[in-house]
Amino acid sequence: MTASMLSIAVSFFAMGFINASWPIALSIAVTVLCALCLQGSAGATYAIIPLVKRRLTGQISGIVGAYGNVGALVYITIYTFTGPGPFFLVLAAGALVSFFACLLFLKEPAKTFHGEYHISSVDLDIEGEAYLSNLNLEPEIVEEDHPDRIQMKVHFDD
Secondary structure, three states: OHHHHHHHHHHHHHHOOOOOOOOHHHHHHHHHHHHHHHHHHHHHHHHHHHHHOHHHHHHHHHHHHHHHHHHHHHHHHHHHHOOHHHHHHHHHHHHHHHHHHHHHHOOOOOOOOOOOOOOOHHHHHHHHHHHHHOEEEEEEEEEOOEEEEEEEEEEEOO
16 A cells, blocks of 8 residues: 555656657656556555455445546646646645555554454444244243143254
């Protein structure tokens, strides 16, 4: 993630200096490089999501997508007040800030690629409810003289 953020910062910085004097092939090469770095970073961002909390992957993906849209609105607002050159330099500065944030705060969770997945109590409750929903429970009277005592017979659905 840190490498992709640094590559985005460098490629946006280079795009900030593209002007009419640049050869068209070099401009296209820098644009393609920037697009590759940007798409790779987006993939890396969504690859981190299951590491946060596997059970909440959908909710966290929604939050990431929503804040991505907020960021797009902020940057398009900046673009309306500046030209293309300063806009790409602002993007490069934002990517550089993200690079340092990843470098300082992003740590690989312990036992991320460990063979055993530690199930939380909430995960166990969800698994237990799913197991019980597949059971057919039929009450049976155990003793004729004590009708308040019943035994549950368990039949599994196939």
